[in-house]
Amino acid sequence: MAEKRAVETWDDVAGMENTGEVLIPADPLDRVLGQEEAITLAKIAARQRRNLLLVGPPGTGKSMIARALSLNLPKPRQEVRVSQNPENPERPFLEVIDEKQVNSEARAMKESVGKLLEPDHAPKNVAQRLGYLCPNCGAYSSPDEFTCPQCGKAKIEQKTGGSSPFGDIFGMLEAAMPGTMNAGKERVNTTRINSDGTEETVVFERAGDSIRMLDTKALEKRNKLQSKSLSKTLVKLDRVPFVMATGASETELLGDVRHDPYGGHAKIGVPAYQRVIPGAVHEAHEGVLFVDEISHLGEMQRYILTAMQDRKFPITGRNPQSSGASVRVDDVPCDFVLVAACNMQDLPNILSPLRSRIVGDGYEVLVDVAMKDTSHNRAKYAQFVAQEIAMDGHIPDATVAAVEEIIKEGRRRAKLDNQSGCLTLRLRELGGLIRAAGDIAVMEGAELIDAGHVIGAKKRSMTVEEQIRERYGSFQKGMASDVSSSQKETSPYYLQNEHIDDQMFN
Numbered sequence: 001m002a003e004k005r006a007v008e009t010w011d012d013v014a015g016m017e018n019t020g021e022v023l024i025p026a027d028p029l030d031r032v033l034g035q036e037e038a039i040t041l042a043k044i045a046a047r048q049r050r051n052l053l054l055v056g057p058p059g060t061g062k063s064m065i066a067r068a069l070s071l072n073l074p075k076p077r078q079e080v081r082v083s084q085n086p087e088n089p090e091r092p093f094l095e096v097i098d099e100k101q102v103n104s105e106a107r108a109m110k111e112s113v114g115k116l117l118e119p120d121h122a123p124k125n126v127a128q129r130l131g132y133l134c135p136n137c138g139a140y141s142s143p144d145e146f147t148c149p150q151c152g153k154a155k156i157e158q159k160t161g162g163s164s165p166f167g168d169i170f171g172m173l174e175a176a177m178p179g180t181m182n183a184g185k186e187r188v189n190t191t192r193i194n195s196d197g198t199e200e201t202v203v204f205e206r207a208g209d210s211i212r213m214l215d216t217k218a219l220e221k222r223n224k225l226q227s228k229s230l231s232k233t234l235v236k237l238d239r240v241p242f243v244m245a246t247g248a249s250e251t252e253l254l255g256d257v258r259h260d261p262y263g264g265h266a267k268i269g270v271p272a273y274q275r276v277i278p279g280a281v282h283e284a285h286e287g288v289l290f291v292d293e294i295s296h297l298g299e300m301q302r303y304i305l306t307a308m309q310d311r312k313f314p315i316t317g318r319n320p321q322s323s324g325a326s327v328r329v330d331d332v333p334c335d336f337v338l339v340a341a342c343n344m345q346d347l348p349n350i351l352s353p354l355r356s357r358i359v360g361d362g363y364e365v366l367v368d369v370a371m372k373d374t375s376h377n378r379a380k381y382a383q384f385v386a387q388e389i390a391m392d393g394h395i396p397d398a399t400v401a402a403v404e405e406i407i408k409e410g411r412r413r414a415k416l417d418n419q420s421g422c423l424t425l426r427l428r429e430l431g432g433l434i435r436a437a438g439d440i441a442v443m444e445g446a447e448l449i450d451a452g453h454v455i456g457a458k459k460r461s462m463t464v465e466e467q468i469r470e471r472y473g474s475f476q477k478g479m480a481s482d483v484s485s486s487q488k489e490t491s492p493y494y495l496q497n498e499h500i501d502d503q504m505f506n
């Protein structure tokens with residue numbers, strides 16, 4: 001197959017066999033068609049940590065730009081944890097840890113695992129007590145096997161010779177319920193005399209097929225880590241710096257503390273710090289918080305405003321009936337870049353102090369519904385077709401003629417938006433057309449998507465309203481031919497739809 005090439009003009013495309021030769025740009029911002037102003041602002045926003053409000057119709061790339069912006073941000077440098085507060089368990093400690101410390105902890109953890117030994121390199125009595133070595137025949141096997149695969153006897157030490165009744169009892173148990181019994185212990189403590197005469201405790205543990213050996217130093221390290229590990233990581237250092245807030249609930253946006261029926265009781269309950277859950281605002285720390293259809297958040301917009309002003313937001317139980325309500329962690333960091341999106345109609349429903357906050361510390365931009373029909377932009381349409389095919393993964397590449405057919409459709413759709421001489425940027429819908437054409441090609445067993453498939457898909461992807469218009473000449477005529485008077489009155493929507501229409505039009 002020919003080498004992939006970037007396409008800048010239509011001539012670059014015209015010389016290709018199919019869209020499989022189009023190089024898809026590595027930077028996700030370069031995969032966005034048109035929207036030059038929005039992309040310039042997204043680059044500034046990423047560099048300077050500014051907010052962005054993207055306004056415009058659906059399917060024109062707003063979410064795509066938000067996601068691409070997040071990938072242009074520097075990698076997160078902080079990890080956020082909560083840990084046990086022994087004095088007051090319902091006020092867990094907050095720990096904000098930097099990259100260096102997280103990495104050094106990971107190193108210490110590695111060192112604390114001690115040394116792994118092959119079972120036959122461990123002292124014989126240790127290997128036997130841990131259940132690796134068969135005391136009867138001296139063969140090594142996994143401690144999960146209660147009976148020795150070599151001699152078939154129980155790997156338990158038989159102090160009274162071969163006739164111990166216990167050996168048989170264990171053997172029977174194991175035969176009845178395989179895997180329920182282990183040979184030997186999990187852990188063996190030994191003492192070692194060092195060359196300088198000092199005594200040292202050395203611990204041997206089972207570690208799968210190997211034996212773990214921990215000397216005093218390794219044991220100390222492990223104890224230190226264990227006492228520290230009374231903590232829960234809320235926001236990992238290694239994370240995707242893009243979080244979408246759907247506004248489905250306050251919990252999702254702001255976090256929560258889960259209920260514990262035992263009220264965090266010291267013995268039988270779940271400690272408060274383990275029940276703390278971060279919200280989208282916290283997970284977006286150092287990254288992008290993307291709020292699609294921001295006006296749909298209603299009153300919750302206030303919380304976003306507060307979070308942006310303070311750059312931290314407490315986590316507390318949101319259900320007053322829950323035992324989580326008495327738990328609270330203050331000042332949990334949430335320093336995010338806000339990218340919000342909405343339709344033009346929804347602009348008045350954005351909380352005005354929030355809007356002025358976004359603009360005061362960022363930009364708002366009206367995204368384009370169409371771009372000029374130039375050689376460069378036609379080439380970008382070919383790139384778009386290649387991108388959609390690659391993303392879908394189930395449809396073949398498209399021929400140049402198929403791309404031309406899609407360009408025609410792009411022109412037609414731009415006209416519907418009163419943008420003549422342009423190509424539409426309502427690309428979500430056009431992506432649907434490409435997939436539909438691809439499905440037709442697949443069902444036909446064709447190797448490539450061709451112009452004919454696109455034309456077939458156009459027919460198939462017409463909305464029902466368009467189909468009615470095509471078949472009956474006009475939408476009204478179609479309706480009239482379909483609804484009988486008896487249907488009118490029995491329809492559950494009679495009062496809401498037709499009846500009102502009757503009043504309005506008769």
Ligand SMILES: Nc1ncnc2c1ncn2[C@@H]1O[C@H](COP(=O)(O)OP(=O)(O)O)[C@@H](O)[C@H]1O
Nearest residue numbers: 031032033058059060061062063064427428431
């Ligand atoms: N400007 C664009 N450039 C390239 N692809 C686009 C563009 N706009 C939309 N798409 C395609 O449509 C899909 C949906 O777009 P999206 O970014 O979710 O639109 P919006 O957020 O404006 O509703 C994208 O994942 C992409 O496949």
Ligand SMILES: [Mg+2]
Nearest residue numbers: 059062063292
């Ligand atoms: Mg979207």
